[in-house]
Amino acid sequence: xxTDGPPGxxxxxxxxxxxxxxxxxxxxxxxxxxxxxxIVEQDRVLEFPITDHRSSQQFAQRLLAEVQPSMLIxxxxxxxxxxxxxxxxxxxxxxxxxxxxxxLFLERENTLGLGDGGNEIGMGNLAQHIPGxxxxxxxxxxxxxxxxVIASISNWAGYGLVAALSRLSGHNLLPSVEWEKEIINEMxxxxxxxxxxxxxxxxxxxxxxxxxxxALIQLHKLLKTDITPTYPH
Numbered sequence: 001x002x003t004d005g006p007p008g009x010x011x012x013x014x015x016x017x018x019x020x021x022x023x024x025x026x027x028x029x030x031x032x033x034x035x036x037x038x039i040v041e042q043d044r045v046l047e048f049p050i051t052d053h054r055s056s057q058q059f060a061q062r063l064l065a066e067v068q069p070s071m072l073i074x075x076x077x078x079x080x081x082x083x084x085x086x087x088x089x090x091x092x093x094x095x096x097x098x099x100x101x102x103x104l105f106l107e108r109e110n111t112l113g114l115g116d117g118g119n120e121i122g123m124g125n126l127a128q129h130i131p132g133x134x135x136x137x138x139x140x141x142x143x144x145x146x147x148x149v150i151a152s153i154s155n156w157a158g159y160g161l162v163a164a165l166s167r168l169s170g171h172n173l174l175p176s177v178e179w180e181k182e183i184i185n186e187m188x189x190x191x192x193x194x195x196x197x198x199x200x201x202x203x204x205x206x207x208x209x210x211x212x213x214x215a216l217i218q219l220h221k222l223l224k225t226d227i228t229p230t231y232p233h
Contacts, residue, residue: 001031002195003204005076007183008114008158010035012073013043015162015173024067028099033190039183048099053084060103072105072145074121075114076154079141087139089117089195102143113145114157116205122148153205155180156215163219172223177213184209 013023025035025045035045049059078086078098086098105111105121113122118136124144130136151157159174166173181202184192188202196206204212 001034001187001192002076003184003187003192003202004116004154004195006031006034006187006192007180008075008155009073010039010183011155011162011175011180012075012158013040014175015165018169018171018173019165021070024069026063026101026104028097028101030097034187034192036190039186048101048104050097050099053100053103056100057103060101064104064108071110071112072108073112073114074101074105074145075158076116077101077113077121078119079113079121079123079143081119081137081139082142083139087119087137089119089137091137091139105143105145109146111145112147112149113143114149114151114154114161115141116151116154116157120154121145126150151215153207153212153215155204155212159216159219163223166223172220174216174219174223177216177220180213180216181209184212 009025016023023043025040025043026048027035027045028048028050032045032047046063078088078094080100080102081087085093086095088094102121113120115122118130118140120141121143122145123130123141125148127140127142130140131138149157149161151160162173184204185202188200193200194203194206202209
């Protein structure tokens, strides 16, 4: 699992709690260790099995019927490409290690995708444009979402969404830079790697923790003038 994605998901969950939502994380066995109870606190974490397309579709249907979510959010989650495989940013086939969570999103309303590289759930919205960008995949993800948020780093997309909702609510719900550094450090201890180097180190898509903090610092500056902090983290 990567250091990009899980921290943004946790930050979004904290913000959604403020608005009264119940949050359920859905991931696969490889990312489960990063979302242990001491990190997600009161939230449930459900494992989506890594299996074939038919079984994945059936599991998704049962899960949706049980939970009946008001909204589905995907952050930095690899999506199915045209050949119904999962490709990482280097074009490597990672299908055997990836749960087909796309089936939760297909033909659903009120879905949101957050991504940075063109191979994530939600990038189906831009699939015709992505191959024209030299640094992006030739065979991008095809799974669409109702809305798509893109950023240089997916965690930053999550923080941007939190900042936008903070302005609407009048409460600064952004995590602190210190909180982000702590959660990334802890996730690396639990097995997370930098998504670019694939090394187990405290970096996010090749940015060290100080460089990575830039986005949160700028967003806090944006909110500072007219909003007071709500969460101490």
